[in-house]
Amino acid sequence: MTIDATFWVTVSFFIFLGILIYFKIPQKVKETLDQKILNIKNQISEAEKLEEDAKNILTEHEKKISNSKNKVKEMINKANEEAEKNIIRTNEEFHHLMENRKKGAEQRIKQLKNQAVKDIKNASVKVAIESVEKLVKNSLDKSKLDKIYSSSIEETKLALKKKSS
Secondary structure (H helix, E strand, O other), X not given: OOOOHHHHHHHHHHHHHHHHHHOOHHHHHHHHHHHHHXXXXXXXXXXXXXXXXXXXXXXXXXXXXXXXXXHHHHHHHHHHHHHHHHHHHHHHHHHHHHHHHHHHHHHHXXXXXXXXXXXXXXXHHHHHHHHHHHHHHHHOOHHHHHHHHHHHHHHHHHHHHHHHO
């Protein structure tokens, strides 16, 4: 029988396989692969947990954002209501102030009118007195004037006695 190269390749292959089995290389490869598979599974489960946590955090933040938006809307509505109330109150105060000023101006006008009437009366009385004095001085002499003066005093005394009784 002739031993050719194929025979020696087959023999060396089986020797190689025997060495591999003797040193338990397939078990070590299997253990390494199992370990890698286990690591990958752990990483996947950890990634799933992280994804779940991220979803929970996202949901919480979306709720917070929604609540914040609602609070902002409420704050804006309250601010608008306050602004409207302030505008109405300021408008009422302005109208009240203008009404008071109007009343004050009307009273001042009445006072000025009354003062003008008094001034006119005083001036007309003064003019009348002056003209009567001029008329009396020009038309009466001293004796007539003394008689009128005496009779006026007597009339005044009689009028005062009548009022006191």
